[in-house]
Amino acid sequence: MGCGAHDEHDQHGATDCSEVLDRVFFFLDNELDQADCTEIQQHLDECGPCLAKYDLERTVKSLVARSCTEVAPDGLRQRVMLSIRQVQVRIERE
Template sequence: MTDCGCTKAKAELEEYLHHELCGADAADIQAHLAGCEDCATEHLVGRTLTEAVQRACKETAPEDLRDQVLARLRALQSAH
């Protein structure tokens, strides 16, 4: 495990956030994040955004809103 540096850490941060890196690469980035405040902050922002998107994808629209959207889409389709 080595410190991979900011360039590599930032380039592979998205894959790191989604657990898509091999063990050695992930360990290198983890080591870098432990010692680099700038990259650790960027990681925190990425993790926060990822978690917010994951939560949003689990939510469903209220039934009345869903019905309104579908009715509007049907109206637009029939107009063409």
């Protein structure tokens, strides 16, 4: 899924596009250590196609977050949690 724009980066040991795009969701969610964040940010600063993909993913994530503000009614939440516990019990017994 690489952009192919930075073959020279691949030869010099920098993160290639496919690696960046594989980790972009972790980067968006702040789930990477500082060194990985720095590496990905540097790649995004230098690679227009990867930056465009990152911007698209960030926009979609933002829209979904704004759209998902509803809370399930208590009765529904309790039924779902009960079902989850029942499945867990069955799995643990097997």
